[in-house]
Amino acid sequence: xxxxxxxxxxxxxxxxxxxxxxxxxxxxxxxxxxxxxxxxxxxxxxxxxxxxxxxxxxxxxxxxxxxxxxxxxxxxxxxxxxxxxxxxxxxxxxxxxxxxxxxxxxxxxxxxxxxxxxxxxxxxxxxxxxxxxxxxxxxxxxxxxxxxxxxxxxxxxxxxxxxxxxxxxxxxxxxxxxxxxxxxxxxxxxxxxxxxxxxxxxxxxxxxxxxxxxxxxxxxxxxxxxxxxxxxxxxxxxxxxxxxxxxxxxxxxxxxxxxxxxxxxxxxxxxxxxxxxxxxxx
Amino acid sequence: xxxxxxxxxxxxxxxxxxxxxxxxxxxxxxxxxxxxxxxxxxxxxxxxxxxxxxxxxxxxxxxxxxxxxxxxxxxxxxxxxxxxxxxxxxxxxxxxxxxxxxxxxxxxxxxxxxxxxxxxxxxxxxxxxxxxxxxxxxxxxxxxxxxxxxxxxxxxxxxxxxxxxxxxxxxxxxxxxxxxxxxxxxxxxxxxxxxxxxxxxxxxxxxxxxxxxxxxxxxxxxxxxxxxxxxxxxxxxxxxxxxxxxxx
Numbered sequence: 001x002x003x004x005x006x007x008x009x010x011x012x013x014x015x016x017x018x019x020x021x022x023x024x025x026x027x028x029x030x031x032x033x034x035x036x037x038x039x040x041x042x043x044x045x046x047x048x049x050x051x052x053x054x055x056x057x058x059x060x061x062x063x064x065x066x067x068x069x070x071x072x073x074x075x076x077x078x079x080x081x082x083x084x085x086x087x088x089x090x091x092x093x094x095x096x097x098x099x100x101x102x103x104x105x106x107x108x109x110x111x112x113x114x115x116x117x118x119x120x121x122x123x124x125x126x127x128x129x130x131x132x133x134x135x136x137x138x139x140x141x142x143x144x145x146x147x148x149x150x151x152x153x154x155x156x157x158x159x160x161x162x163x164x165x166x167x168x169x170x171x172x173x174x175x176x177x178x179x180x181x182x183x184x185x186x187x188x189x190x191x192x193x194x195x196x197x198x199x200x201x202x203x204x205x206x207x208x209x210x211x212x213x214x215x216x217x218x219x220x221x222x223x224x225x226x227x228x229x230x231x232x233x234x235x236x237x238x239x240x241x242x243x244x245x246x247x248x249x250x251x252x253x254x255x256x257x258x259x260x261x262x263x264x265x266x267x268x269x270x271x272x273x274x275x276x277x278x279x280x281x282x
Numbered sequence: 283x284x285x286x287x288x289x290x291x292x293x294x295x296x297x298x299x300x301x302x303x304x305x306x307x308x309x310x311x312x313x314x315x316x317x318x319x320x321x322x323x324x325x326x327x328x329x330x331x332x333x334x335x336x337x338x339x340x341x342x343x344x345x346x347x348x349x350x351x352x353x354x355x356x357x358x359x360x361x362x363x364x365x366x367x368x369x370x371x372x373x374x375x376x377x378x379x380x381x382x383x384x385x386x387x388x389x390x391x392x393x394x395x396x397x398x399x400x401x402x403x404x405x406x407x408x409x410x411x412x413x414x415x416x417x418x419x420x421x422x423x424x425x426x427x428x429x430x431x432x433x434x435x436x437x438x439x440x441x442x443x444x445x446x447x448x449x450x451x452x453x454x455x456x457x458x459x460x461x462x463x464x465x466x467x468x469x470x471x472x473x474x475x476x477x478x479x480x481x482x483x484x485x486x487x488x489x490x491x492x493x494x495x496x497x498x499x500x501x502x503x504x505x506x507x508x509x510x511x512x513x514x515x516x517x518x519x520x521x522x523x524x525x526x527x528x529x530x
Contacts, residue, residue, distance in 0.1 A: 010383075010384070010387040011384070011387040011388035011390075011391045011392075012356075012359045012363060012384055012385075012387075012388045015362075016358075016359035016362045016363060017355050017356070017358070017359045017388075019355065019358070024362075024365055024369075027362055027366075028366075031362075031366075032366070035369070035370070111369070112369070115365055115368075115369055118365070118498075119361065119362075119365050122336070122337050122338070122361045122365075123358055123361055125331075125333060125336070
């Protein structure tokens with residue numbers, strides 16, 4: 001109850017009724033600063049700590065929206081910590097965030113980010129612009145800089161449908177909160193190098209939603225192929241990547257059956273040609 | 283120097299209550315009704331920007347009458363309370379009962395504190411359940427009391443008359459269009475007994491819809507959707523209730 005009943009009479013404490021900020025983070029900073037992840041200090045660490053890490057996230061825009069997907073593996077050093085972790089979350093109705101890095105901190109950051117957007121929406125009666133959302137996420141990552149420098153980094157990928165400009169957009173970040181908009185496609189996490197290489201050859205602006213989802217699943221397969229920390233589709237346990245699509249109609253997470261169908265067709269093709277589809281030389 | 287008059291505590295409280303009641307009575311009313319799929323909020327409010335009905339949390343909404351800056355302050359306080367609670371524990375742990383308690387404490391303390399002017403507001407906090415029996419509606423008058431309501435409730439200027447009108451006609455399991463039509467009819471009742479016809483432009487309508495697939499059940503009904511909903515109902519009543527009446 002601590003944070004809610006800090007007044008003696010049971011009435012709402014003054015901080016709750018003070019007009020001003022529409023930001024939940026600002027409110028937490030004023031009223032319950034110990035709940036803000038950025039205010040935590042770590043004891044000095046000796047050597048590397050092994051904590052669950054999330055790995056590869058990819059995003060790609062298509063005509064009418066954007067696809068954001070992630071594999072399901074969390075690793076702790078050379079051990080697989082979790083096979084079915086979820087690393088892609090809706091941020092609000094028109095945006096989603098995928099996270100790579102220290103899993104525990106990342107999940108908390110997403111929870112706060114979702115709340116920040118919802119809180120603003122409720123207080124203001126209006127939705128933040130996509131740029132505004134991307135900037136809020138930037139501030140939150142920057143708040144984690146101290147921990148990032150000690151090895152507990154969180155690096156998200158943010159994708160959303162811009163209702164003003166009528167198109168899907170992708171933003172990538174670095175640990176200092178530096179944000180850059182990506183055109184076409186982007187990836188983050190340990191397998192991102194391979195995923196990006198794969199998407200480079202597969203990505204075409206004219207791909208339809210379903211084809212783009214297939215391209216993204218191919219990219220995740222290629223990442224898992226070369227990066228041990230990224231998990232490929234697990235047919236035996238029926239664990240498939242999480243694929244989300246954001247269009248004019250809002251956020252949608254593809255059903256497991258739908259992703260499994262696409263992943264299986266990718267696998268079937270790879271039986272013939274293990275390295276995946278080939279591009280033209282010229 | 284004049285000697286201050288002695289005012290009995292009873293008289294002081296009665297004066298404060300009178301002051302708050304008069305402030306509330308100046309404004310237009312808000313009605314809240316249960317219908318088959320949830321709870322509908324209807325306010326007479328020509329403004330599109332200054333809301334009397336708002337979302338607090340997943341299943342909880344808020345309606346208020348009285349002085350705008352005061353209830354707006356309470357609304358923001360409620361959103362902060364709910365979001366903080368949901369963040370500290372879980373989304374399921376945010377309940378209308380908890381929120382209504384905090385509001386009651388806040389209003390009650392302000393009402394009985396001599397240094398503060400009593401709030402001229404009356405609130406409704408409602409939570410939609412998974413079935414109509416689980417719906418909760420709390421009415422919070424200016425003095426910090428809580429009234430647990432069922433079916434239909436009215437607050438604001440003409441609430442007694444509107445309330446009794448609603449009580450007589452509201453029944454369980456109404457459709458949204460029926461509940462809306464009843465709400466609009468009741469809001470059109472004036473103190474002198476005459477009827478006004480309210481149009482969609484004068485109304486602010488929102489629902490907590492338990493059938494909504496999203497986690498957040500609150501939804502405003504605006505513009506064309508509202509007009510269509512009001513039209514279907516008035517058309518069907520014209521057909522079934524008054525077959526001879528061609529004017530409608």
